[in-house]
Amino acid sequence: MKNCLQTWRKPFFYKKGIIRSRKSLRPYLLIAFSFLSSILYAQHIIKGRVTAGDSILTGATIQVKGTQTATQTDANGNFTISAPPNATLLISSVGYGNEEVAIGNRTALNIQLQSTTQKLSEVVVVGYGTQVKRKLTSAAVSISGEELNKRVATNPVTLLQGQLPGLQVIQGSGEPGNEGVSLRIRGVSTFSGAGNDPLVIIDGLPGNLTVLNPNDIESVTVLKDAASAAIYGSRGANGVIVVKTKKGKGAFSLQYNYNLGISNPTSLPDVISNSAEYMELSNEAYRNSGRQPLYTQAQIDLYRNATDRVKYPNHKWLDDLFQTAYTHNHYLNLSGGKENTSYSLGLGYTDQPGTMIGFEYKKYTMDLGLSSKVNKRITIGTNLQARYGDRKYPPQGSGDMFLSTLAQSPLYPPKSPDGKWIKRAYPNEQGNKNTVALVGEDVRVRSDDYYLQGNLSMDIEILKGLTWENRAGLNYNSFKSNDFRPVVQTYFYNDMSSAGLLDVGTPGLNVGRGDNIYTVYYSQLSYKKMLGDHNVSAFGGFQQEHNQASNLNAGRTQFTTNLLRELNAGPTNGMTNNGTSSEWAIRSLYGNVNYDFQDKYLLGSSIRYDGTSRLPEDTRWGLFYSFSGGWRISKESFLQDVRWLNDLKIRGSWGQLGNQNIGTYPYQPTLSNRDYVFGGTISPGYSASTLVDPGLTWETTRVIDIGMDLTAFNNKFSLTADWFNKYTFDILRTSQVPLWLGLNAPTINDGAVRNKGLEFSAQFRDRIINDFSYNVGVNFQTYKNTLEEYGKTEIGNTTIREEGHPLDEYYLYVWDGIFQSQEEIDKSPKQPVTPTPGDLKIKDISGDGIIDDKDRTYISGKYPSYQYAVNLGANWRNVDFSAQLYGSEGQKTYVTGWGIEPFRQGSVPTTDWRNRWTPTNPTNSMPKIYVADSYAPVQNYRSTYFLKDASFLRLKNIQVGYTLPTGLVAKAGMKSARIYFSADNVKTFSKYPGLDPERGGDGNYVTYPQIRTFIFGANVQF
Amino acid sequence: MKSYSKYIIHYCFIASLFFSSCKKDLLDVTPPDQLSTTVFWKTEADADLALTGLYNYLYASGGGYATSQYTIVSWDNYSDDSYGQYNYGGGTSALRSGITPSSSEFVANYYVNNYRAIAAINSFLANVGKVLSGNKLTAYKGEAYFLRAFNYFWLAQLYGNVPIVKDDPFGMDYKNGLAKSERADVLKFIESDLDSAIAALPNTTYSSGHAVKSTAQGYKVRVLLFEKKYAEAAALAKQIITDNFYSLNPNYASNFYKPDQNNSKEIMFSVKYLLPNIQHQDVAIAVHLQRWKGELGTKDLINEYEAGDPRKTMTFFMPGDTKAEGWPFTGDLSVATPGKDSWIEGYYAVKKWLTPGLVNPDYGALDDNDYVLLRFADIKLMYAEAQNEAVGPDASVYQQVNEVRARPGVNMPPLPQGLSKDQMRERIRHERRVEFAMEGLRYFDLRRWGIAEQKLNGFIPNPLAPTVKTKYESKYEFWPIPQTEVDRNKPVLVQNPGY
Structure with a gap:
C-alpha cells in the first residue's frame, strides 16, 4: 500500500486533469474489470477513482443523479456503483467542488475534483501571469470569488475584510457609494504623499476595484512581499492586489442573483431628548464654563410642565436623521463557451439608499469577458468593465450631517406644524444647520460617475513554450457634479420670528466636469521549458502607462428661484469658472525568471526598470529587483514516510520596490497666480512660493519575507505563515522648513519607516457524518511600526514623529x-x-x-496590536451555513466634539453625562459638564481623556443557505437554485463609547455610522 | 521553425518601432496651468506681475475661522471693544483661555502670513534688478520696502522678537535655523525699510491701491509712536498734514463702504476688493458682521462715547433701530432687538462697514468694501499724541484733536482748554477709541500704552454675565513664537519669556 501511495504522489503535470500513472497498471486493470462487469449486469457497474491534484480522496460521495443510489470512495479513493446506462454521477467531497460526470457507455472513470480552497495545483494569479501554487516562492494569498461572495456587499473592497492575512481593510463609514475603505498591506510604511494605497491590477492592468460588481470577480490575490510585487516595480511598494474577473466556460449558463438588504446603523449614541433635562444640563454647563446660562427657569418650566407637546416637544433628532434602508441588488450573468470562444457577461444593478437621510446610491455595472482562440497559436481576448454610479448626497457630507443634527436641541422639531423650517427654539441657543430641512429642500449634490475599464489582448504561441503576449488597456472615468444651494428661510420656534437663511453656504450653483484617461500597454515574451528535472519559466516585457486628467468647474450665485438648477438659470454677474489638466507617464522594462529542480527546489527572480515623469530627468529611472527561493521539504525522501503530511514548503524572499506617486510635478518650480485690485481693475500677479529639490528620486521599500506553507491530514488541514521585515527609505516627504523661510517646503527624499510583522492563516475542513461537513479558518496578523529616520522631531496636535517610535504615535497629556x-x-x-x-x-x-x-508623553494605540478573523462553515444536506468573526485589538482613536463632548454648538449630551462629576457625585471617570466650545480646563490639553479604546471583535457575518433539490428545480427549468439569509455586522463587542469602533481615524467623534444589514437573497442558474 | 523565427523578428521590429516612435518627451511633462519660474524675470512686465503678487498677500487668511488677517474689525475681539461670538480672528479664545505657543492656530497663522509675504518680497528685491533699472527700479523697490516694513511691523507688534530675514529665500541655507532678533532691532530694520520706501515712492495721494510716499510716512509715524520716539513721530505726522494730500472725509461712515470710499480723501492705505471676482474671504462682511453678528460691541465701548457723539450711532445699532437708522433687516426683524437673530443681549450690533441700502444681507450677499488700514484721522490723532508726549498739550495738539471732533456730521465740541498733559493723554486715548472703534486698532493701542493688562485682565465683556471675565497676562506683550518654529530652529531660536 505504501508503495502504491508513493506511485500516486509522484507524478506531476502541468495541466490539471486526468491523472495517469506511468508506472501503475492499476487503471488498466480497472478498465478491464469494469468491462467484464458491464456484460454481467443489466445495470452498469461503474468503477472509478476520485482524486484531487496529487492526492486520492477517501470518503467522497458518489451519487447517481436523480436517484437515491450513492456510495463512497474507499481508503484508496476507489468506488463501485451501479447505474443505468447514460446516467450522470454526482461526485462531492468536503472542501472540493462538486462534479457531474455523464457516464456515457464508460464503466471506469477517473474523476478529478477541484479543491475549493487549498489546492496544490491551484493556479494563483500573480504579476503578469499565473503561477502554480505549490511553486510559489513569494508571499501571495488569494481568495476565490465564490468565497468572497459569501458575504454580500455592494462595494467589493469591503468584502476583502478579514479574508486575507496581511491585508488590513478598514471601512471608514457606511455611506453608500462612499465607504471610505482604506486598504493597507502590511501596515503603514510611509508618511509621504506617495501614500500607502496598494496597486490594484484588474485582468492584468491597473484598474479600480470599486468599479466591479463583486459577482464578477473570479479571484483576488494579494502580493505582499517584494518577490511577488517587484515585477510591478515603481508601483508595487505598498503591495499589489490582483483581481481576475470571470471568464465563461462550458455549456451556456444563465445565472441570476437577487438580494434585498435591510440596513440600520450598528449603533448610535444615546442622547438626552427630554427638553427640560437638556435645558437644566445646559444651564449647569454654561455656569460651569463661566458663561451666562441660556434658559430661564420660566422657560424650563414651560417645557417641563407642558401639556402641548407640539409647542414644547421632547424632540428626538437622531430619529429624523436615520432610517431603515432597503438595498436591492440584481445580478445577471450569461456565460459559456463554444468551440474556441468563451464568453461571460455580467450585468448588475444596485439601489442603495443610505441609513442616513439624504444619501442615495445607484450603481449599474457591466462586465464582459471574451476570449477566442482564432487559430491554434493565436488567442485574442477582451475584458470590459463599465460602471455608472448615480449618487446623491448633502454637500457638506455625512460627518457634518451627523454633527449638525446632534447640535439641535430637543426643544423644537425640524418643521413647524404649518410647514416652516425651524432654526432653533430661542435666538440665544447655539446650534448648526437643520439637516432635515437640508434634505427636505433637496440640498444635495448630484454626482454622476461613469467609469469604463477595458483591455484587449493577443497572445501568440510562437513556439511550444514560447508565448508573445500583448495587452492594451484603457481606463476612462468621467464625472459630473451638480451642487445647488437654494435660499431657504428659517424661523425661531418660540415665536416663529424669522431666523435668517438655512445655512447651506453661499446659495447658488456649482457644476463640475472631470475626466481621467489612463492608457497602458505591455508586450512580453514568456517561455516555459521542462528539461528532465529542470523547469524553467521566464518572461520579459515592456510597458508604458500614461494618464491625463482634466476638470472644469463653473458657478453662479444669486439665483432668483430654487426651482432651476442649471447654470443658465442664474445671473451672469459674479459667475466663476476654473479648470485645469495634468498628466503623468511611466515607462518600464521588466523581467522574471523561475526555476525549479524536481519541483522541489524553487528559485525566482524579478527585475524592473522604471522611468517616471514625476521625477527629474537625471534621477527618474529606478531599478527594482527581487530574489526568492523555496524548498518543498515534503518532497524529500526523508519525509516520504510521514503520511499525515501532504505538502510542506518553506520559502524566503528579498527585494526592493519603488514608490513615486507624489503630486504630478513635484520637482518643477512654478509660479502661483496672485492677483490684486489696483485702480478698480484686477491686475494679474505671480509669485513663487514653493521650494523644489531638483535631485528628487524614488522612494524605495525593501522587504524580507520568510514563510511556510503546509498541507496535512489528507488535505484537511492547511497552514500558511509569513514573517516580514519591510523597510521603506528615501521617503518622498515634505521636508521641514522653518516658518521664517516663508516658502512651502520642498518634497525631498528623506526618512525611513520599518514594519516588522507576522501573519498566518490556517484552515481545517472535515466531515463528521456523511451529511455533515464543516470548515474552520483562522487568520491572524500583527506588525510593529517604527519610524527609523526622520530628522528633527515633529510634534503634531496629538501625535509625534520621533525616531525610534511608531510613526505618528500618540503624544498626549495624561x-x-x-x-x-x-x-x-x-x-x-x-x-x-x-x-x-x-x-x-x-x-x-x-x-x-x-x-x-x-x-506630554508617548501613548500606544496608533496601530492595532493584532487583527484576526475566524471563518466558519458547515454543510448539512442542502443546508449551508457560514459565519465570520473579525477582530482588531489594541488600536485607539482620539475623538472629540459633537456627540462625545457636551454642548459643542449646543449639541445634546449623551445619557452618560447623567453620571458626570458633581459635588455630590465625586466620580473620577467624568468631569463636570461643560460647554465644549474652547472650555480650557478640558479642551486646552490634548489629553488621554479623549483617547478611546477602539478594539473590537465583530460577528461580521452569518449566513444560512438552502439549495433546492435538483429534482425540484429541474422541473422549473433551472440547473440549480439557492436561497439564503445573511446578516452583516451582526454584533460588535467593544469598549468604545456609543458609536461603532471601526472608523477612518482620529477627529470628530461622529462619522457616517457603520450599518447592520439583514439580507435575503436567491441565486438561480439556468 | 523558420516561420517562428519570422515571428521573433517581427516582434523585435515592432518593439523597436515602438520604442523609437514613442514621443521622446512622454516622460517630460510640465504643469499646463502654471508658469515655470525658469521663464520668469525676463521682461519688464514680469516686474509688474511680481509686484502685484506682493500685494496679494494682503488677502492672507486669518486665525480662528476663515476671515482675513486684515479683516481688521476682528482684531477688536482681542480688546475691550468687541466680543467675537464665533471666535473670528482667534480673539475670543485668546482672551478666554490665554495664548500658548501651540494654542489655537492664530498664533502660527499670523506669523506664517507675514513671513510668506516677506519671502516673496525678498525674492522680488533680489530679482527685480534683472529687468528694471533707473528710477523705475527705485520706485518698484520702494513699494517692496514698504510692504516688507508693513509685514515686519505686524510681527514686531505681535511677537516682538522675531528672526530678521532679508535675503532671497530661494538661495538661503535654512538647515541650521535662525535666531530671533530683539524687538528693538526689528523695529530699527522696519524704520530703515520705511526710509527707503519714503525716498523712493511717488509723492502723491493714495488711491489706486499702490502704496505711496505718505503711506510709508504714515506707517513710520505708527512705528515711531510704538517706539515712543515722540518728537520724531510728531515731526513726521506734521509733515504729512502740511503736505496736504489728505483731508477728513466729510462723511465719517462713508470711509467704510463702496463706492463712497473710492473717493474718500482720508484713506491712506487699504486692502482693495472688487466685485465680482475679488470678494471678501469666507463671506461678505455684511453677513459676518451684521447678519451673524460675529463681532458685537461691548457696553464698555458704548459707554465711552460722549453724550451726543454721532459716531456712536454711525458705528453701532441701538435697540429699536429701524430702516430709518439704517437697520438692514425687514419683516419681523425690521426692529433691531437684542436677543433676536444672534444678537446677544448686553452687546451692540455693528453698523460700521455696512453698505447702506443692503437689505437682509445673508449668504450670497456680495460686497467689496476695502478694509481701511490707515486713515488721515489717525495721522492727526497720532500727531496729537506724539506732540503731547514730546512737548505737552500745545495749541497744535488741540487743533488736530478738535479737527477730528469737528468733522462735518460729527460736530463734537472742542476739547476744554487748560488740560494737563495727563488729561490730554486721556482725551486722546478716548478720542482714538471712539474714532477708530471696530477698525482693529484698540488692541495694539492698549498694548503700546502699556495698559492692556490693566484694562483687559478681568474685564467683563458683558455686564449681563458678570462671571465671564477675560484673561490677559503681561507676557502677552510678546506673543509666543509658534511652537513649530521653535522646534524647527532648535537650539538657536528660543521661545519668548514666560511661555
Whole structure:
C-alpha cells in the first residue's frame, strides 16, 4: 500500500486533469474489470477513482443523479456503483467542488475534483501571469470569488475584510457609494504623499476595484512581499492586489442573483431628548464654563410642565436623521463557451439608499469577458468593465450631517406644524444647520460617475513554450457634479420670528466636469521549458502607462428661484469658472525568471526598470529587483514516510520596490497666480512660493519575507505563515522648513519607516457524518511600526514623529482623574489653566511641579496590536451555513466634539453625562459638564481623556443557505437554485463609547455610522 | 521553425518601432496651468506681475475661522471693544483661555502670513534688478520696502522678537535655523525699510491701491509712536498734514463702504476688493458682521462715547433701530432687538462697514468694501499724541484733536482748554477709541500704552454675565513664537519669556 501511495504522489503535470500513472497498471486493470462487469449486469457497474491534484480522496460521495443510489470512495479513493446506462454521477467531497460526470457507455472513470480552497495545483494569479501554487516562492494569498461572495456587499473592497492575512481593510463609514475603505498591506510604511494605497491590477492592468460588481470577480490575490510585487516595480511598494474577473466556460449558463438588504446603523449614541433635562444640563454647563446660562427657569418650566407637546416637544433628532434602508441588488450573468470562444457577461444593478437621510446610491455595472482562440497559436481576448454610479448626497457630507443634527436641541422639531423650517427654539441657543430641512429642500449634490475599464489582448504561441503576449488597456472615468444651494428661510420656534437663511453656504450653483484617461500597454515574451528535472519559466516585457486628467468647474450665485438648477438659470454677474489638466507617464522594462529542480527546489527572480515623469530627468529611472527561493521539504525522501503530511514548503524572499506617486510635478518650480485690485481693475500677479529639490528620486521599500506553507491530514488541514521585515527609505516627504523661510517646503527624499510583522492563516475542513461537513479558518496578523529616520522631531496636535517610535504615535497629556476639591487643586502640580473642582487633572510626567509641554508623553494605540478573523462553515444536506468573526485589538482613536463632548454648538449630551462629576457625585471617570466650545480646563490639553479604546471583535457575518433539490428545480427549468439569509455586522463587542469602533481615524467623534444589514437573497442558474 | 523565427523578428521590429516612435518627451511633462519660474524675470512686465503678487498677500487668511488677517474689525475681539461670538480672528479664545505657543492656530497663522509675504518680497528685491533699472527700479523697490516694513511691523507688534530675514529665500541655507532678533532691532530694520520706501515712492495721494510716499510716512509715524520716539513721530505726522494730500472725509461712515470710499480723501492705505471676482474671504462682511453678528460691541465701548457723539450711532445699532437708522433687516426683524437673530443681549450690533441700502444681507450677499488700514484721522490723532508726549498739550495738539471732533456730521465740541498733559493723554486715548472703534486698532493701542493688562485682565465683556471675565497676562506683550518654529530652529531660536 505504501508503495502504491508513493506511485500516486509522484507524478506531476502541468495541466490539471486526468491523472495517469506511468508506472501503475492499476487503471488498466480497472478498465478491464469494469468491462467484464458491464456484460454481467443489466445495470452498469461503474468503477472509478476520485482524486484531487496529487492526492486520492477517501470518503467522497458518489451519487447517481436523480436517484437515491450513492456510495463512497474507499481508503484508496476507489468506488463501485451501479447505474443505468447514460446516467450522470454526482461526485462531492468536503472542501472540493462538486462534479457531474455523464457516464456515457464508460464503466471506469477517473474523476478529478477541484479543491475549493487549498489546492496544490491551484493556479494563483500573480504579476503578469499565473503561477502554480505549490511553486510559489513569494508571499501571495488569494481568495476565490465564490468565497468572497459569501458575504454580500455592494462595494467589493469591503468584502476583502478579514479574508486575507496581511491585508488590513478598514471601512471608514457606511455611506453608500462612499465607504471610505482604506486598504493597507502590511501596515503603514510611509508618511509621504506617495501614500500607502496598494496597486490594484484588474485582468492584468491597473484598474479600480470599486468599479466591479463583486459577482464578477473570479479571484483576488494579494502580493505582499517584494518577490511577488517587484515585477510591478515603481508601483508595487505598498503591495499589489490582483483581481481576475470571470471568464465563461462550458455549456451556456444563465445565472441570476437577487438580494434585498435591510440596513440600520450598528449603533448610535444615546442622547438626552427630554427638553427640560437638556435645558437644566445646559444651564449647569454654561455656569460651569463661566458663561451666562441660556434658559430661564420660566422657560424650563414651560417645557417641563407642558401639556402641548407640539409647542414644547421632547424632540428626538437622531430619529429624523436615520432610517431603515432597503438595498436591492440584481445580478445577471450569461456565460459559456463554444468551440474556441468563451464568453461571460455580467450585468448588475444596485439601489442603495443610505441609513442616513439624504444619501442615495445607484450603481449599474457591466462586465464582459471574451476570449477566442482564432487559430491554434493565436488567442485574442477582451475584458470590459463599465460602471455608472448615480449618487446623491448633502454637500457638506455625512460627518457634518451627523454633527449638525446632534447640535439641535430637543426643544423644537425640524418643521413647524404649518410647514416652516425651524432654526432653533430661542435666538440665544447655539446650534448648526437643520439637516432635515437640508434634505427636505433637496440640498444635495448630484454626482454622476461613469467609469469604463477595458483591455484587449493577443497572445501568440510562437513556439511550444514560447508565448508573445500583448495587452492594451484603457481606463476612462468621467464625472459630473451638480451642487445647488437654494435660499431657504428659517424661523425661531418660540415665536416663529424669522431666523435668517438655512445655512447651506453661499446659495447658488456649482457644476463640475472631470475626466481621467489612463492608457497602458505591455508586450512580453514568456517561455516555459521542462528539461528532465529542470523547469524553467521566464518572461520579459515592456510597458508604458500614461494618464491625463482634466476638470472644469463653473458657478453662479444669486439665483432668483430654487426651482432651476442649471447654470443658465442664474445671473451672469459674479459667475466663476476654473479648470485645469495634468498628466503623468511611466515607462518600464521588466523581467522574471523561475526555476525549479524536481519541483522541489524553487528559485525566482524579478527585475524592473522604471522611468517616471514625476521625477527629474537625471534621477527618474529606478531599478527594482527581487530574489526568492523555496524548498518543498515534503518532497524529500526523508519525509516520504510521514503520511499525515501532504505538502510542506518553506520559502524566503528579498527585494526592493519603488514608490513615486507624489503630486504630478513635484520637482518643477512654478509660479502661483496672485492677483490684486489696483485702480478698480484686477491686475494679474505671480509669485513663487514653493521650494523644489531638483535631485528628487524614488522612494524605495525593501522587504524580507520568510514563510511556510503546509498541507496535512489528507488535505484537511492547511497552514500558511509569513514573517516580514519591510523597510521603506528615501521617503518622498515634505521636508521641514522653518516658518521664517516663508516658502512651502520642498518634497525631498528623506526618512525611513520599518514594519516588522507576522501573519498566518490556517484552515481545517472535515466531515463528521456523511451529511455533515464543516470548515474552520483562522487568520491572524500583527506588525510593529517604527519610524527609523526622520530628522528633527515633529510634534503634531496629538501625535509625534520621533525616531525610534511608531510613526505618528500618540503624544498626549495624561489624564489622571478629576479634581475633587480646591484643596486637591492647590496640592497638585500647577496646571496651565485655572481648574476648578470637577475639571480634568493632568499628570505631571516630568515631575517638576508644573504641567507644561514637557508633560506630554508617548501613548500606544496608533496601530492595532493584532487583527484576526475566524471563518466558519458547515454543510448539512442542502443546508449551508457560514459565519465570520473579525477582530482588531489594541488600536485607539482620539475623538472629540459633537456627540462625545457636551454642548459643542449646543449639541445634546449623551445619557452618560447623567453620571458626570458633581459635588455630590465625586466620580473620577467624568468631569463636570461643560460647554465644549474652547472650555480650557478640558479642551486646552490634548489629553488621554479623549483617547478611546477602539478594539473590537465583530460577528461580521452569518449566513444560512438552502439549495433546492435538483429534482425540484429541474422541473422549473433551472440547473440549480439557492436561497439564503445573511446578516452583516451582526454584533460588535467593544469598549468604545456609543458609536461603532471601526472608523477612518482620529477627529470628530461622529462619522457616517457603520450599518447592520439583514439580507435575503436567491441565486438561480439556468 | 523558420516561420517562428519570422515571428521573433517581427516582434523585435515592432518593439523597436515602438520604442523609437514613442514621443521622446512622454516622460517630460510640465504643469499646463502654471508658469515655470525658469521663464520668469525676463521682461519688464514680469516686474509688474511680481509686484502685484506682493500685494496679494494682503488677502492672507486669518486665525480662528476663515476671515482675513486684515479683516481688521476682528482684531477688536482681542480688546475691550468687541466680543467675537464665533471666535473670528482667534480673539475670543485668546482672551478666554490665554495664548500658548501651540494654542489655537492664530498664533502660527499670523506669523506664517507675514513671513510668506516677506519671502516673496525678498525674492522680488533680489530679482527685480534683472529687468528694471533707473528710477523705475527705485520706485518698484520702494513699494517692496514698504510692504516688507508693513509685514515686519505686524510681527514686531505681535511677537516682538522675531528672526530678521532679508535675503532671497530661494538661495538661503535654512538647515541650521535662525535666531530671533530683539524687538528693538526689528523695529530699527522696519524704520530703515520705511526710509527707503519714503525716498523712493511717488509723492502723491493714495488711491489706486499702490502704496505711496505718505503711506510709508504714515506707517513710520505708527512705528515711531510704538517706539515712543515722540518728537520724531510728531515731526513726521506734521509733515504729512502740511503736505496736504489728505483731508477728513466729510462723511465719517462713508470711509467704510463702496463706492463712497473710492473717493474718500482720508484713506491712506487699504486692502482693495472688487466685485465680482475679488470678494471678501469666507463671506461678505455684511453677513459676518451684521447678519451673524460675529463681532458685537461691548457696553464698555458704548459707554465711552460722549453724550451726543454721532459716531456712536454711525458705528453701532441701538435697540429699536429701524430702516430709518439704517437697520438692514425687514419683516419681523425690521426692529433691531437684542436677543433676536444672534444678537446677544448686553452687546451692540455693528453698523460700521455696512453698505447702506443692503437689505437682509445673508449668504450670497456680495460686497467689496476695502478694509481701511490707515486713515488721515489717525495721522492727526497720532500727531496729537506724539506732540503731547514730546512737548505737552500745545495749541497744535488741540487743533488736530478738535479737527477730528469737528468733522462735518460729527460736530463734537472742542476739547476744554487748560488740560494737563495727563488729561490730554486721556482725551486722546478716548478720542482714538471712539474714532477708530471696530477698525482693529484698540488692541495694539492698549498694548503700546502699556495698559492692556490693566484694562483687559478681568474685564467683563458683558455686564449681563458678570462671571465671564477675560484673561490677559503681561507676557502677552510678546506673543509666543509658534511652537513649530521653535522646534524647527532648535537650539538657536528660543521661545519668548514666560511661555
